[in-house]
Amino acid sequence: TRRNETDTGAGVCPFHGAGAPSMAPNGCPVSPRAAAFDPFDRPYQLDPAEALRWSREQEPVFYSPRLGYWVVSRYDDIKAIFRDNLTFSPSIALEKITPASDEALAVLERYDYGMNRTLVNEDEPAHMARRRELLDAFTPEALEAHAPMVRRLVREKLDAIIDRGRADLVAEMFWEVPLTVALHFLGVPEEDMEQLRRFSVAHTLNTWGRPSPEQQVEVAEGVGKFWQYSGEVLRKMQARPEGHGWMYDMIEKNRHKPDIVTDNYLHSMMMAIIVAAHETTALATANAFRQLLSRPAVWADLCDNPALIPAAAEECLRHSGSVVAWRRIATREVEVGGVTIPEGGRILMVTASGNHDPAHFENPDELDIYRDNAVDHLTFGYGSHQCMGKNLGRMEMRIFLEEFTRRLPHLELEEQEFTFLPNTSFRGPEALWVRWDPVQNPERRDPAVRSAQRDFPVGAPSRQDIAREMVVAKVQTAAKGVLQIALEDPHGRRVPAWSPGSHVDLIVGDYVRKYSLCGEVDDPYWLQIAVLREEAGRGGSAWIHEHLKPGMPLRLRGPKNHFRLDESAGRYVLIAGGIGITPIIAMADRLKRLGKSYELHYAGRSRASMAFVERLERDHGETLRLYRKDRGERLDLAALLAEPSENTLLYACGPERLLAALEAGTHHWPEGSLHVEHFTAEGALLDPEHEHAFEVELTDSELVVEVAADRTLLQALRAAGVDVPSDCEEGLCGSCQVEVVEGEIDHRDKVLTAAERAGQDRLMSCCSRAKGKRLKLAL
Ligand code: FES
Known part of the structure; x- marks a missing residue:
């Protein structure tokens, strides 16, 4: 398996003649799929995560002879590489993935091209020393100051098209706004934006593309001109150092600490950062609009509930990020995902594939704007080289989405064929055609809509804002002081799937309360909870008892499960105290369905105060033990827990004193036998x-x-x-x-x-x- 040197110019297959273990019948250790992998082929260009599904599933680290790189596709392996930048040096991050032809090199030489180290491709200790010097502009407070400018730019662009009814959003604003923001941020004068965009494309093709020999010369011309342009702008800025912006900070550091922020570093950063600061955001925004508009129900949710925008933008960064792969080189022989990579091995981490790894993200191919760990995505990288501008990019995406969902909620994606600039690492459509009926523009009826903006704090999305709109379908009494409430989607859509042990956070007025789901797990249209009126509580349950009526809208977060049923045990003991029965019911149902051995202990004040007794007697009669205080029946924990068992799991929910007694009474049980769900956080809040x-x-x-x-x-x-x-x-x-x-x-x-x-x-x-x-x- 000799690498095609004329295609890539990059060395020789590391297995050739090395006596490596055989993986294929012909003795070649590179599997046929690995041998066929080419990131410039259409499948990877269209959807890198999908193109590497086979790799995630079967061969998560493989050598690609056509590329000359080791390709890594699983989340944990990629994160481990990002974590260790001594073993995995970033020094090749900006290396030309397709080596330049002699003609192209001659062109670059003519322009005195000397791009060298920047933040993304330098090793320690130089990198962190510089990074620390340059961090001040990225604090949330400093970034907040840019929001009004971003808002103004987006609004101006939207004003220009709002009465048109049809537009290519990429051409109209998705690259120009981020480029303008980037130049403002850097303090670089805005001149000839079209030319800068062309330069950026040339830089991307030069570094991450596979231009043909003829294109190479053309691309080299663009890159050479870009290098000269950056140098000229830098000199102009240096001549009037009183300006504001990140490049001015750097010029200042260069003056005072020339050994840390060197002259070449300034010039290289100038060129690299113009590209990095706008292209990634432009592509990410185009991807987000494409994904959201192709799911009208999700778009409608965002329009109805703009608080979801930060979470939706983050999920789009995970699902269809703009940076799909990044590079490292091994500084020593090292094992990744069970495969030995030799010293000097070049590594392509396909972050887009890691972002679709089911071992880290549940239903990874689904775009779920309510996902609770979207922020773990690898699109910004991870560790000491993580994207410094991530919060500026997030801010821009959110403002774009906020302006469009408010002013053009009726926006639709046109049928179209998407094209992408052919390269390994950056992905986003070259055009994005949308249409709408200007007659329906809300601001024609109410001009206030144009300026009714909503702002979001800088940084990762807040979990607190990820809430679904629901409506009360039914309220009935389940026991004395207990209401059973069914909730449904306001548009009649299916409710989200949940598993035994799940709960929701109900947001009613100023109250947020956790309630376990207690209906049937496979009920597609209702989520059910039961609420005990707690006179000594903080008022949330009393409010619900007094005010909740069918038809009432409310918001909830979840379902989420922090009390997951481990189905691998042979035997189960389920214990519920009072209203703590709610998460236990679905567990009992599930265990019955699985044919597991289980017993269900349910303690309460009296039969009348214990919810769901009839349903439990009907479905779990054989295994159910009731303990009614008014009849002198007592749950004897000491007896129940006397004999520890290797193969038994205990699941319990109820008052804190019951849970404390269980924790104390299971010390002699194997570690991990007891699972409890707490609903109050005494001692956790900050004082x-x-x-x-x-x-x-x-x-x-x-x-x-x-x-x-x-x-x-x-x-x-x-x-x-x-x-x-x-x-x-x-x-x-x-x-x-x-x-x-x-x-x-x-x-x-x-x-x-x-x-x-x-x-x-x-x-x-x-x-x-x-x-x-x-x-x-x-x-
Ligand atoms: Fe739930 Fe910290 S966020 S334990």
Whole structure:
């Protein structure tokens, strides 16, 4: 399997004559699919994630003889490579993937082309020293200042087309607005935008494309001119250093710290950053509009509930990001996903494929704007080289979406064939044709619509905003003081799928409360909850009892499952106290359906106060034990838990004292036998009076972050631009877990078991803190 040197000019197959283990009948260790893989073929150009499905499933790391690269397609392997930038050097990130012809080299030489190190392709320790010098412009506060300008630019472009009824959004605004924003941000004068766009295309083809020998010369001309142009702009800016913008910051650093921010670095950054700062956002925005408009129901949800826009933009970045692959080179022989990559092995990480890895994202091919871990996507990269401009890109995408959903909710995607600039790493349609009926424009009826903007905070989307619109379908009494409520989609669509143990966060007025789903798992049209009126509660349940009526709209988050049923055990003990029966019902149904051995213990004050007794007697009569206090029946936990069993799992929900008794009573059971669901977060909420500040060192991003006494670790990480998923933010769900490398942890969550806590190797960043002054985190 000798690589086609005339095509790629890139070396020799590493297996050739190396005596590597055979994988194919002819003795070649490169599988036929790996041998056939070519990222310039149509399938990869159209949809890189789909083109590598076979690889994710069967051969997650393979050598591509046609490319001369090791291709990595699974989420965890890609993240591990991003994490370790000493073993996996970024130095080839901007190398020409198709080596230049002699003619092209001669052209570049004529222009004195000398693109060298920039932020994306330099090694440590130079990289972090420079990155730290250049971070100030990216704090949320600094970025916030750009929002009005982005808004104005988008609005002007939209004004220009709003009465037209048809447009190619790429040509009209998707590249020009991000380019203008990028130039503003950098402080570069806006001149000849069309020319800059052509230069950017040439740079992309030169670095990540496979131009033909004739195209190579043309591309080299464009790149050479771009290099000269960047140099001229830089000199002009240096001549009047009083200007504002990120390039001026760099010029300033160059003046004061010329050994850190060198002259060549300034020039290389100038050219690279003009491209990086706009092309990625332009393509990501075009992808997002394409994906959302091709799903009219999702688009309608966004129009009805614009709070979903940040989550939708993030999910589009995951599902169809603009950066689909990135490169590293191995500095030593190393194993990735069970495959040995030799020292000097070039690696193509297909981030678009990692973003569709079912091991990390549930139903990865679905565009689900309610997804709770979309922020984990790899489109911005990860670790110390993660995209610095990610929050500026997010801001632009959100403003585009917000303006369009408000002003043109009736926008439609036209039937069209999409084309892409042929290259390995950047993806987005070259044109995006949409149409609408201007007569229906809402601002024709109400001019206030034009300016009724909604702003979003800078940074990763807030979980709190990811809410679905629902409507109350039915309210009935399930027991004394317990209402059973059925919820349905306001448009009659199917409700989202859920699994036993799932709950929803109900948002009613100012209240957000968690309620387990207690209906039938396969009911396509209703989500059902049961609400106990708690007189001593915070008022949410009383409000629901007094005000909830059929037909009433309300919002909820979820369904989500932090109380998942592990179906692998042989035997189950289900324990419910009072209203804690709600998540247990679907578990019992499921276990019955699976034919598992289970027993169901249900304790309450009296039969009249215990919800669902009849239904349980009907469906689970044989296994059900009721304990009614008014009849002197007691659930004897000591007896129930006396005999630990290897093959038995316990699932329990109910009052805190029942759960505490279960935790105390199962010490002699195997670790992980007991699963409980807490609905209150005592002790997890921050009390600044009694906290101390500490700092965290982040090993992957090489940052040190201060956590003040009045901030959670999660808040401090986000303010530093580090994206960590979260959900409950009360220590109940486990989504914000972070690995701890060093330091003593003050655990405040209800998720980790005693043994997990004792391990001192992970914490819930939304509530837990450092016992001492410092923690080291693998982030
Ligand atoms: Fe749920 Fe932290 S976000 S435990």
